[in-house]
Every structure is written in structure tokens, then in C-alpha cells.
Amino acid sequence: MHNKITDIEPVKLQDSLMTHEKSYDSTYTGLIANYAADIRMSAIKEMAMLSAQLGDVASLTWGLPSFRTPEYIRHGIIKQLADDEDIGKYALPDGLKDLRSIVARQHRLSVGVDVEADDQVMITAGNMQAMSSLLHAIVNPGDEIILTDPCFSSHIQQVKLYGGKPVYWPLDEANDWVPDMDVLSTLVSNNTKAIVIVSPSNPTGKIFGQQTLMAIGELAREHGFLILIDDPYSYFLYENRQKYFNLASVPEFSENTVYMFSFSKAYAMSGWRLGYMILPAWLKAQIIKIHDLNMICTPRISQVAAKIALTGEPYHIKEFEAIFARRRALICQRLDNMPDIFGYIKPQGAYYVFPKIRVKHNNAHDFCLDVLYQAKVALTPGSAFGPSGEGHVRMAYCVSDETINMAFDRLENYFAGI
Numbered sequence: 001m002h003n004k005i006t007d008i009e010p011v012k013l014q015d016s017l018m019t020h021e022k023s024y025d026s027t028y029t030g031l032i033a034n035y036a037a038d039i040r041m042s043a044i045k046e047m048a049m050l051s052a053q054l055g056d057v058a059s060l061t062w063g064l065p066s067f068r069t070p071e072y073i074r075h076g077i078i079k080q081l082a083d084d085e086d087i088g089k090y091a092l093p094d095g096l097k098d099l100r101s102i103v104a105r106q107h108r109l110s111v112g113v114d115v116e117a118d119d120q121v122m123i124t125a126g127n128m129q130a131m132s133s134l135l136h137a138i139v140n141p142g143d144e145i146i147l148t149d150p151c152f153s154s155h156i157q158q159v160k161l162y163g164g165k166p167v168y169w170p171l172d173e174a175n176d177w178v179p180d181m182d183v184l185s186t187l188v189s190n191n192t193k194a195i196v197i198v199s200p201s202n203p204t205g206k207i208f209g210q211q212t213l214m215a216i217g218e219l220a221r222e223h224g225f226l227i228l229i230d231d232p233y234s235y236f237l238y239e240n241r242q243k244y245f246n247l248a249s250v251p252e253f254s255e256n257t258v259y260m261f262s263f264s265k266a267y268a269m270s271g272w273r274l275g276y277m278i279l280p281a282w283l284k285a286q287i288i289k290i291h292d293l294n295m296i297c298t299p300r301i302s303q304v305a306a307k308i309a310l311t312g313e314p315y316h317i318k319e320f321e322a323i324f325a326r327r328r329a330l331i332c333q334r335l336d337n338m339p340d341i342f343g344y345i346k347p348q349g350a351y352y353v354f355p356k357i358r359v360k361h362n363n364a365h366d367f368c369l370d371v372l373y374q375a376k377v378a379l380t381p382g383s384a385f386g387p388s389g390e391g392h393v394r395m396a397y398c399v400s401d402e403t404i405n406m407a408f409d410r411l412e413n414y415f416a417g418i
């Protein structure tokens with residue numbers, strides 16, 4: 001079929017301008033700091049906002065699970081709102097003491113390592129805020145942060161926001177997105193402050209193996225940089241559970257490793273803005289100041305909800321995983337029906353697939369705008385996830401089966417008509 005396709009008619013770019021992209025005629029625009037003017041709006045949110053403007057879009061752009069926050073958490077918080085006199089008040093910057101103890105216990109259960117609730121645990125407003133505070137604390141202008149390529153798009157902009165330089169560690173798509181340790185060692189310099197690990201990965205779903213992760217740990221220890229583990233997805237591993245390894249389980253690396261857990265996906269609590277961070281005491285002493293200046297504390301109502309979430313029976317997680325497994329099968333089957341348009345590697349975990357665009361196109365961003373405006377399907381351009389992502393799109397299959405089917409029905413119609 002792709003032989004028939006010559007070119008995709010690009011949409012007029014001005015149609016797609018968002019508020020943040022328009023040039024405003026004000027004498028005050030010079031007040032904006034360079035770093036703010038220079039960073040880009042997340043392509044994920046850009047596509048989500050354009051979709052909202054357009055209406056009736058089948059959206060595979062945002063990694064926002066379709067689930068409601070589980071009932072035991074919702075009911076528990078209703079009771080706490082009635083009974084807890086302090087629920088509307090500030091908490092201390094690192095979070096409620098009893099919640100930090102619960103988190104320390106949870107961490108011991110999941111990775112087998114003891115941590116000090118007072119010195120090594122912080123409650124955060126999700127992994128995005130945790131990563132932002134961390135980078136804010138460690139990056140001097142010109143410092144380098146190693147990111148896998150492709151990686152989570154916001155990490156690129158967060159590094160830039162603090163004047164840092166993202167250093168890309170290209171993953172080999174031809175080899176199932178396997179990272180190459182020989183390449184990594186050539187990327188380390190005197191300016192390297194940290195490497196960021198997301199496994200299973202957003203956007204590829206790749207799970208990084210124990211051997212690779214241990215080698216990263218050794219390299220980081222040898223050169224004295226941090227390992228920042230951003231973990232929203234480790235509950236979604238499907239048939240690949242035995243491939244998963246958490247570097248936070250290795251006590252030898254605890255002095256230079258930060259583990260960030262997000263409640264957004266596993267507990268369907270994205271709007272509560274909630275996470276926790278396990279970190280060395282020397283680093284917590286710095287982060288706590290930044291966290292305080294940025295937000296004083298994670299909203300206390302969310303912290304109380306975290307206590308309910310972690311002390312109740314998380315029966316829902318297996319259900320979520322089973323539903324995502326079904327949706328992964330569905331999206332793979334729908335992709336299999338479009339081999340001339342998309343080529344893909346079956347994701348191992350998380351809930352994203354990162355197909356290569358096989359039809360002629362200018363670039364992934366324009367391709368996504370075309371598909372959005374002409375087929376009313378929202379995809380995220382792969383270029384947002386690093387240089388290796390160009391020529392790809394990210395599809396999130398955490399949305400309903402109906403949305404996946406509607407998106408693919410529309411894509412099939414659109415490409416059949418070109």
C-alpha cells in the first residue's frame with residue numbers, strides 16, 4: 001500500500017499554534033528569563049491540548065490511565081475528611097512522619113533494603129516534581145545528565161530548564177532497544193552529574209536487564225555520579241516479570257542512587273500528585289530546602305490518601321495489569337494490520353508502543369499534526385523523546401479498548417484514502 005502513497009499533505013502550521021507558541025506583542029516580553037523562553041512545551045501535552053481544542057479526537061497521546069482511583073482509597077479519604085482535623089493543614093516539607101515510616105516498610109517489602117524514614121524518605125508531588133527538585137539541586141550550568149535515547153520527553157526539558165546538558169545514550173532499535181554499555185562509558189565526562197533510568201521505559205516499554213543495570217551502577221560508583229531511577233511503571237511487566245530488576249535493591253549503590261515511585265499509574269492517582277523518593281541522607285538535606293521553597297509540602301490530603309493506599313490491599317494492581325495486557329494485545333493486532341504504515345517492536349512493559357513511521361513524511365511532528373487534523377487521531381511525535389525518536393510516534397494504550405479501536409479505524413480509513 002505504501003507504494004501508492006506519495007506524500008502526506010502537511011497541515012498549515014499556524015493552525016496548530018498553542019498559546020505558548022504565539023508571539024505576543026507586549027513591551028514586557030523581555031522580562032521572561034532565557035531558560036523559560038528556551039524550553040519547549042511537552043509534545044505530549046501539546047498534542048493533548050490541541051486535541052481538546054479540536055474536539056472528537058481519538059487520543060493515544062497521553063499516558064493517563066483510564067481507571068478511577070480504587071474504591072478503598074476514595075472511601076478511605078472520605079472518612080478521613082470527616083474525622084481528621086488536620087487534613088487541611090500544611091505538613092512538614094519531607095512529608096508526614098507516619099507516611100514516611102509506611103513508605104520505608106513498603107520499600108523494604110519491594111526491594112529488601114532498610115531505609116531510615118527520617119533521613120532517606122521524602123514524600124513528593126509525583127515523579128515529575130521529584131525529578132525537577134533533584135535536577136534543581138544538582139545541576140550547575142553546563143553539567144551533563146545522561147538520558148537514554150529515546151527517553152521520557154520531559155526529562156530532556158527538565159535538564160535544560162536548570163541549565164544542564166542532556167547527553168544522549170542511543171538505544172539500538174535494530175537490537176530491540178538494547179542499551180550498549182561500551183557506548184555509555186564513552187559518554188561519561190568530568191561534567192557528568194547523573195544518569196536517569198526508566199525501566200520499563202517510556203516510550204519503548206523496554207525493560208533494562210540486571211546485567212546492564214549493575215554495570216551502570218558500577219560505572220556511576222567509579223565516576224562518582226548519581227543514578228536517578230524514575231519508576232512509574234514497574235507494576236506493569238506482563239509476562240516479563242522475571243526480566244525486571246530494581247537497582248535500588250543494591251545496598252552498595254545506596255549512597256549515589258535515588259529511587260522515585262509514582263502513585264499516578266499503579267494506583268490511578270495521577271491527579272492527586274503523589275509519589276515518594278528514597279535517597280541518601282546527604283542529598284535529602286539539600287532537596288528538602290528546594291521542595292520547601294517550591295511547594296512547602298506535598299498536599300496533605302494526598303499524603304493521607306497515600307497512607308490509605310499503602311496500608312490497604314492493592315487488589316486493583318493485578319486487574320490494571322491484566323487490562324493493559326489485553327489492550328497491548330489489541331494495539332499490537334491493530335498495528336499488525338497496518339504493516340505498510342507502521343513497524344513496531346512489541347513492548348515488554350509499561351503501556352506505550354513506539355512504532356516507526358513507514359510512510360513518507362517530513363518529520364514525526366508534522367506527521368502527528370497531519371494525523372491529528374485530518375484523521376482526528378492524537379499521537380505523540382517520537383522526536384520529543386530524543387534524536388533517535390525522529391521517524392517514530394508514541395502510542396499510549398492505557399486508554400479504553402473503544403478509543404484504541406476508534407483511533408485505528410480512523411487511521412486505516414485515512415491512510416487508505418491517501
Ligand SMILES: Cc1ncc(COP(=O)(O)O)c(C=O)c1O
Nearest residue numbers: 063126127128152198202262264
Ligand atoms: C517516566 C515518567 N516519569 C514521570 C512521569 C510523571 O509522573 P508523576 O505523575 O508521578 O509526576 C511520567 C508520566 O507519564 C513518566 O512516564
